[in-house]
Amino acid sequence: MAESQTSTETDWVSRFADDVIAESERRAPGKPVVVASGLSPSGPIHLGNLREVMTPHLVADEIRRRGLTVRHLISWDDYDRYRKVPAGVAGVDASWAEHIGKPLTSVPAPTGSAYPNWAEHFKAAMAGALDELGVEYDGISQTEQYTAGTYREQILHAMRHRADIDAVLDRYRTKKDPAGGGGGQGTGGRKPQQQKKVDEAELEAAEGSGAADEDDGSGNSAGYFPYKPYCGNCEKDLTVVTSYDDDTTELNYTCSACGFAETVRLSEFNRGKLVWKVDWPMRWAYEGVIFEPSGVDHSSPGSSFVVGGQIVREVFDGVQPIGPMYAFVGISGMAKMSSSKGGVPTPADALEIMEAPLLRWLYARRRPNQSFKIAFDQEIQRLYDEWDSLARKVADGSVLPADAAAYARAVGTAAGELPSTPRPLPYRTLASVADITAGAEDQTLRILSELDPENPLTSLDEARPRLDRAESWITTQVPAEARTIVREESDKELLGSLDEQGRESLRLLLEGLDSHWSLDGLTTLVYGVPKVLAGLAPDAKPTPELKAAQRSFFALLYRLLVSRDTGPRLPTLLLAVGADRVRRLLAG
Numbered sequence: 001m002a003e004s005q006t007s008t009e010t011d012w013v014s015r016f017a018d019d020v021i022a023e024s025e026r027r028a029p030g031k032p033v034v035v036a037s038g039l040s041p042s043g044p045i046h047l048g049n050l051r052e053v054m055t056p057h058l059v060a061d062e063i064r065r066r067g068l069t070v071r072h073l074i075s076w077d078d079y080d081r082y083r084k085v086p087a088g089v090a091g092v093d094a095s096w097a098e099h100i101g102k103p104l105t106s107v108p109a110p111t112g113s114a115y116p117n118w119a120e121h122f123k124a125a126m127a128g129a130l131d132e133l134g135v136e137y138d139g140i141s142q143t144e145q146y147t148a149g150t151y152r153e154q155i156l157h158a159m160r161h162r163a164d165i166d167a168v169l170d171r172y173r174t175k176k177d178p179a180g181g182g183g184g185q186g187t188g189g190r191k192p193q194q195q196k197k198v199d200e201a202e203l204e205a206a207e208g209s210g211a212a213d214e215d216d217g218s219g220n221s222a223g224y225f226p227y228k229p230y231c232g233n234c235e236k237d238l239t240v241v242t243s244y245d246d247d248t249t250e251l252n253y254t255c256s257a258c259g260f261a262e263t264v265r266l267s268e269f270n271r272g273k274l275v276w277k278v279d280w281p282m283r284w285a286y287e288g289v290i291f292e293p294s295g296v297d298h299s300s301p302g303s304s305f306v307v308g309g310q311i312v313r314e315v316f317d318g319v320q321p322i323g324p325m326y327a328f329v330g331i332s333g334m335a336k337m338s339s340s341k342g343g344v345p346t347p348a349d350a351l352e353i354m355e356a357p358l359l360r361w362l363y364a365r366r367r368p369n370q371s372f373k374i375a376f377d378q379e380i381q382r383l384y385d386e387w388d389s390l391a392r393k394v395a396d397g398s399v400l401p402a403d404a405a406a407y408a409r410a411v412g413t414a415a416g417e418l419p420s421t422p423r424p425l426p427y428r429t430l431a432s433v434a435d436i437t438a439g440a441e442d443q444t445l446r447i448l449s450e451l452d453p454e455n456p457l458t459s460l461d462e463a464r465p466r467l468d469r470a471e472s473w474i475t476t477q478v479p480a481e482a483r484t485i486v487r488e489e490s491d492k493e494l495l496g497s498l499d500e501q502g503r504e505s506l507r508l509l510l511e512g513l514d515s516h517w518s519l520d521g522l523t524t525l526v527y528g529v530p531k532v533l534a535g536l537a538p539d540a541k542p543t544p545e546l547k548a549a550q551r552s553f554f555a556l557l558y559r560l561l562v563s564r565d566t567g568p569r570l571p572t573l574l575l576a577v578g579a580d581r582v583r584r585l586l587a588g
């Protein structure tokens with residue numbers, strides 16, 4: 001770290017911001033700082049690829065907080081070829097295979113889509129999630145750039161220097177590339193991450209990546225050409241350049257898909273693109289990118305980041321961006337039933353079950369080289385507990401500096417605070433209430449108001465949007481067999497089989513119900529009944545015998561209320577069931 005840095009913040013975002021600002025000042029003094037991400041809308045954009053955006057976003061946001069101007073470019077790699085038909089996408093069938101090889105913007109959108117083509121359809125979902133996450137960016141459609149001739153000079157330059165490019169690529173051709181070619185455009189991320197352990201959905205995403213068959217322009221008997229036209233007849237990229245004249249820029253190609261051949265002038269032709277390993281470094285130079293991270297597989301020899309670093313310097317007279325490798329982000333426990341959008345969890349899916357600040361926090365608190373999982377399973381409740389505990393530490397000033405920085409980056413951006421929940425009731429409580437009420441609003445309001453009778457909730461809006469997220473989690477992620485179903489009728493057989501001790505415990509509970517009707521009160525009551533039965537004072541220290549008695553008392557209550565041995569925390573469950581029904585189920 002430079003000693004001149006006065007920043008007191010100690011998190012990774014600040015440290016990258018320091019480096020990026022210094023590098024930008026060195027390379028382009030007085031100019032806006034440029035950071036970049038790339039996304040390929042080749043299908044539903046996988047939640048794992050969000051790190052491609054969040055890493056530069058957080059750094060860009062820190063730079064904005066310091067009062068500097070930043071451009072965060074998101075390159076929509078929508079001029080990439082359509083590689084395969086993703087499975088399980090609504091409105092898409094096997095007939096989409098006929099479009100393989102065309103640019104993503106030339107493939108029809110799924111049936112029923114409001115968008116004009118495939119790429120726009122999947123971009124829209126991602127753009128919606130990025131808005132909700134507070135990500136400020138300049139989106140660049142590579143279809144627009146290429147078809148407008150924006151990169152004309154760079155394409156002609158690359159073609160003139162094709163022998164130099166070929167020589168750089170040749171340095172790596174003999175080496176084994178563990179990433180299988182590296183730098184293909186994945187479903188969602190243009191830089192698919194090497195994954196050791198993959199679940200079905202991740203495998204699906206990786207399959208779509210085409211990393212293994214990424215064409216770098218080699219293997220052409222007519223010579224090496226870093227440019228590929230899309231066919232003028234069938235629009236596919238199964239073309240082979242057969243000759244090129246540097247002086248006239250005349251290029252001949254034939255299409256192996258339909259047999260079409262034509263002669264074009266690259267000085268005026270706009271229907272083709274540079275191969276990936278040349279395209280990426282070309283754009284680093286063209287945009288002056290200072291910071292662009294990529295997936296971990298890009299550290300391998302022959303990967304597009306490594307090769308690109310040489311091409312940008314030797315061919316485009318540019319400099320490689322600061323490019324940390326980010327580690328894999330996994331998903332834990334996404335229910336199959338919710339993978340209706342192509343079998344992969346998307347950022348929009350995550351935002352249905354958690355608030356944007358929580359999702360931002362997951363990225364802000366971990367260094368890019370640390371992998372982590374995004375919880376769609378029970379773990380989300382523990383995560384929310386941790387988040388609420390952090391918020392309390394921030395409020396009372398006991399928070400550690402790095403944790404405070406991560407919190408600040410999560411709850412807002414340089415532009416301001418993100419929407420939050422006015423009364424952030426514990427997520428696990430909201431989830432339990434949603435579980436038991438199945439979303440009935442009047443019942444939900446009644447229960448949530450009774451949690452803290454001194455300070456009752458007056459409207460469900462106070463608990464939103466967190467309440468809505470917890471309800472979505474229950475309905476989309478918790479399997480039917482794990483849902484809580486409150487008994488309609490009392491379990492007469494079980495009640496009849498109770499001994500004196502059991503009957504007395506229920507009598508004590510029912511007797512105290514009205515005077516303890518709040519979350520805290522019922523907590524005291526359910527733990528207190530076994531103490532009273534054992535002849536102990538209400539504040540008695542728990543002994544092993546007492547703990548065993550409490551466990552069996554709780555199990556009895558669960559069986560009588562929900563016919564199972566466990567369930568939502570008992571105080572929440574009792575409030576949710578309601579005093580009258582509790583009496584009916586426990587008194588027989």
Ligand SMILES: [Zn+2]
Nearest residue numbers: 231234255258
């Ligand atoms: Zn063709």
